[in-house]
Amino acid sequence: MVNRVPFAARATAVILGAAILFFMLAPLAVVVGASLTAGQFLSFPPQGLSLRWYQAVLSSPAYLSAAWTSLQLAVLVMVAATVIGTPVAIALTRHRLPGSQIVAGLFLSPLILPTIIFGIGILIFFSLYADGPSLTALWLGHTVITLPYVIRTVIAVLEDSDPAVEEAVRTMGANWWQRYWHGILPQCYGGMAAGAFFAFNISFDEAVIALFLRTPELQTLPLKIYAELEFSPDPSVAAVSTVMIAMTVVLIVIIDRLLGLGRVTG
């Protein structure tokens, strides 16, 4: 913590921070409000207050099992993207590779291609060369589109970090394996945590690729929401979102208690 921050800076921080957070949270407040309606359709302000849509969601086996499937999928995707993406980021920042800007650019291409096109492409691919869609296919598809997040967030922390640490580890006689494990990897933690969070989140909310790669047994939460929208567009989707918001808050607080989020984010 730097001392002697001038009053003007503190005041600016408070006002700016409050304004930005208000902007970020106002639409969410609408969603939370709409989820509390007693009426049959999404509206704001809510038409009478009731928890009926929470009851509808939390007592629906379809919603619960879809959420469980999505949770498993998102964890699989998060792990794979982090394990594969981190070394790529290290290679792109710590070593001089010919054409590394082009490679770095190509690793962003899964974000740029609209998911509808990738979804169709990967379904054609699995229909031609494998036995059609499956959980593995969906895992692969989601890992591919979340990889860029991990790579970029890890690059962001590595480019700033101090190569002297690695140098010190090396001069102490570490072999290459120890050099990565004790020298470079700890510097990546912040970026890995951020990238892993993004990967988890993107997979958890992704509907288009999931639509193409799902099987009759594979119902994810976004697909369940998709299935409700056309013929039963009721406030239960707002309730689902509110439950997710609440769970995120609780989860982050728990992680903070257990791991100390402060250490991961700085």
Next chain:
Amino acid sequence: MSATSGRQSRREAILLITPGVALLIGGFLFPAFQILAMAFVPATEDAGIWSNFARFFVDGYYLGVTERTLRLSVIITAITVVLGFPIAYIIARSGPRLRLVLLIMTILPLMTSVVIRTFGWVIVLSRGGPLTDILHAAGLVERNFALLYTETGIVLAMVQVLLPFMAITTLGAISAIDTRIEEAARTMGCSFWRSLWHVVLPLSIPGIVSGSLLVFALSISSFVTPSLVGGVRLPVLAWSIYQQATSTLDWHFAAAQSVFLLLLVMAIIIPYLALMRRKNG
């Protein structure tokens, strides 16, 4: 790095990057190729292999769509940079408790499904919505003012969901800065603002670059929010692709638009990366 011999460094780099490259090629480029190749298959037999691309340039319509897409993406990215840096700095320099609260509030927009989050924005921006009420009460606008179905509306809704990507990525870079550097600058008589501008900001550049790449790529390829908030009369390229893929089912044309989009964005991103890399050392 200087101590690592060039050859060994390259061998290690290849080892590190191979799984990622394999996944990119096998899991992305190859499947994407299955459909992107259709761009070069003419829709009718007598047309040439560029006919799907030619359709894109036949009049100003698709160029207009492209122009809007690019312009909005640049504006959205610029706004997230301007807002994301201070938010990240405030989070990084807050006490642990406040930092946790701010962090949670920053990432919450990501935790709602895109459809329902956009619903929130449609309400906020529509005629008679809370935004109109506030602005009208302040005497700034008419009663029937609405930002729904405007480009401003698209920008607002997109910035909200993309700001977390910028803020968190920049936060990573700021956190990696040794606070003693900032202390040193201050002890040597730098004002707070000067040290922020000359010490913290330059060291945050890698985070800002990474964040802006994510935000730019995401805003150029998203279609749900622009389509619901912007409406049918302000189409963006990703929506156009989506429409061709699912409604008119013209996959050849959808593929041609996608190839065009990919090349266009690469032509922006790769020089940007090279430029930033050189500037940053």
Next chain:
Amino acid sequence: MRIAAYGLSALALTAAMAGTVASTAAAQETLVINSFGGAYEDAHRELVIEPFEEMYDVDLQVVTAYSADMLSQLRAQAGNPQFDVAHFSGGQEVIAAEEGLLEPISRDELEYADELYDFAVEGLDNGVGPVYSVAAVGMLYNTEALETAPASWQDLWNDDYAGHIVLTDISNTYGLLGLLMINQVHGGDLDNIQPGLDAVSELLDRSVIVRSSPEIQQNFAQNDAWIAPYAQDYGHTLREAGLPIDFVQPEEGSPAVFITANVVAGRENTDLAKKFVDFSLRAEAQIGWAEALRYSPTNRTAELPEELAAQVLYGEEAMANLVTFDPQVVNDRRSEWTDMWNRMITQ
């Protein structure tokens, strides 16, 4: 260090989980079909799917996929299809048949074919499945805002409605049929949709254009919408949700949306799939559709109770008055019309 260890154990866990979610082979015969989700799927299960499972002792696996998404999936899976029966509500069966994705059904393979109106089985000759329900496109209007119900398609141009009109984009089938109907009312035909486009362009400044059903709901519930050309079944959905909405068939007629059941080509169980399609045509099921979602029966032996009959386009005469557009022409021109429409609305 600790995080890396978590990562590794998570990776191991990953492999274990991937194993458990893999599908288990069913002993029964299985058919995979699509349905349209929500209340539609609930009705579908009750009226067709579950009775069929009981009668033939098969396991039906239902995947939610709307018509356009369904066709995209069938097309991408060409050669290795994963569905046995495909339901469409937007004319996609015509394209699917043209591309060889559907197994043709002959009339004598359908026990109930003779009970259907002619239009419902006409497609069989072109390789598409029978029509098991019809949705009529007309006017949805807000009964609290409008004192008298609209009577004609021309009423959309009533100055009193300015600012309260909701139109539907051409990417939505209801929007496409609405445009073709407006075009017909203004003297155009399938060779010339310019009169329709010109007419709609006069409405641009006083209406909003949406793409999906939920947006229609939102506009009626939240944005003071009074009138929208849309389908009868959705009017019922809105009324069930408590909105003061009614449907009216304009005097010039209602375009018909055909909901078809099709057998996917290249699957092992096509005989069973044909039985399922046939089963969908039973009068009991069609009465159920009318009750649950206000779809019109295509089986002439389906008798609706009087009260219900008043809320559904129903019977020999009403069916004859439905406006249909040659699906072949519509599909050939759709891309061209979409370009014209897009240019018109973004001007």
